[in-house]
Amino acid sequence: MEQWSKETIAAFRKTLLTWYDENKRDLPWRHDHDPYHVWVSEIMLQQTQVNTVIPYYERFMSMFPTINDLAAAKPEQLLKAWEGLGYYSRARNLQRAAREIVNDRHGEWPTTAAGLQELTGIGPYTAGAIASIAFGEPVAAVDGNAFRVFGRLLMIDADITKPATRQLFAETIDRIIDPQRPGDFNQAIMDLGSSYMTVKNPDVEHSPVKMFDRSYETGHVLDYPVKTAKPRPVPVDYVALVIHTPAGYLMTKRPSTGLLANLWTFPLVKVSDLLKDDEQETDLMDVDIVSRAEQAFETETEIPVSLALIGGRAVTHTFTHLKWQIRLVSAELSTVPDISLFAGEIVAESAFDQYPMPVVQQKLWRRWQAASKK
DNA sequence: AAAACGTGGGG
DNA sequence: TCCCCAAGTTT
Numbered sequence: 001m002e003q004w005s006k007e008t009i010a011a012f013r014k015t016l017l018t019w020y021d022e023n024k025r026d027l028p029w030r031h032d033h034d035p036y037h038v039w040v041s042e043i044m045l046q047q048t049q050v051n052t053v054i055p056y057y058e059r060f061m062s063m064f065p066t067i068n069d070l071a072a073a074k075p076e077q078l079l080k081a082w083e084g085l086g087y088y089s090r091a092r093n094l095q096r097a098a099r100e101i102v103n104d105r106h107g108e109w110p111t112t113a114a115g116l117q118e119l120t121g122i123g124p125y126t127a128g129a130i131a132s133i134a135f136g137e138p139v140a141a142v143d144g145n146a147f148r149v150f151g152r153l154l155m156i157d158a159d160i161t162k163p164a165t166r167q168l169f170a171e172t173i174d175r176i177i178d179p180q181r182p183g184d185f186n187q188a189i190m191d192l193g194s195s196y197m198t199v200k201n202p203d204v205e206h207s208p209v210k211m212f213d214r215s216y217e218t219g220h221v222l223d224y225p226v227k228t229a230k231p232r233p234v235p236v237d238y239v240a241l242v243i244h245t246p247a248g249y250l251m252t253k254r255p256s257t258g259l260l261a262n263l264w265t266f267p268l269v270k271v272s273d274l275l276k277d278d279e280q281e282t283d284l285m286d287v288d289i290v291s292r293a294e295q296a297f298e299t300e301t302e303i304p305v306s307l308a309l310i311g312g313r314a315v316t317h318t319f320t321h322l323k324w325q326i327r328l329v330s331a332e333l334s335t336v337p338d339i340s341l342f343a344g345e346i347v348a349e350s351a352f353d354q355y356p357m358p359v360v361q362q363k364l365w366r367r368w369q370a371a372s373k374k
Numbered sequence: 375a376a377a378a379c380g381t382g383g384g385g
Numbered sequence: 386t387c388c389c390c391a392a393g394t395t396t
Contacts, residue, residue: 084381086381200385258379317380322378
């Protein structure tokens, strides 16, 4: 990899910050350096694009204007505010950290990256971002942009998917970061990474730092940063049970840990759980799947139902590591059953907006609406 | 160290 | 349709 002299580092800082001063984006969380504002925005921005975050951030700040409001909020209300944003443990960890600060630290923030990283949900990147932006600590904030920008500028050959590589980048950037304006430096790198130095179709020719870009000079821009590919999502078949009663639909609250924790969906049955071991490879008839789903469901709920398959293709929803393929079956009940033994509720359609539901449930609902109107 | 954990956008 | 990705952290 390339090494920069003291003079090159000084020239880079000046070039970068001059460009940033004239071209920085006007984002809602850049109106001040309040650690609460910086923190919430950085948590939302984890693995999430700016344009997606903006409306969530605005709504969140109107609902929870101060860290005290966040600490005091009901978890369901918080989850509702996070609905559709994904990685829902972020919302839970956000409130846990808020309560740590408000209750255990009397509202006093840690002011260093090392101290901030002690808080739940704040890792090395977020700690560096808050410490540099809100508290002026000259410390790197190593996110995907920093990996890409410095990976290209310096042609760093270490694989960024390996945890150990973060340390190499952090040490490298810590030597380059401007100690007078560390927060602006880190944010400038992020703006650069989302404009001239994008993953695809970068425009290095017009980049303000192209004269510092060794990968551009040597024609290897797209070879950096170095990373190994991720595995494909694994397909998993489900049956969704649409149980419609005069009082509303039967909904389940997902377990408090794991995928989509604490969110509400139609009851979902994994098809592989309905099959015997020696049938896993067998291509069973839909009718058989439905009858088995009935049995499995009635065993768990004691609600007598007669399920009918909703035709058409499966609803598919892809997570980072899983691809759900969901077939719908429905039952129309003329009375409201006793579900006291069931981990869920009968929810009126008019009350859906009070329950946090993941995007996959919204897809199931749309499919059910389309099918039931025919 | 490797896997789990969401969603929307772009090519 | 599929693949990769975007301001990562936790276990």
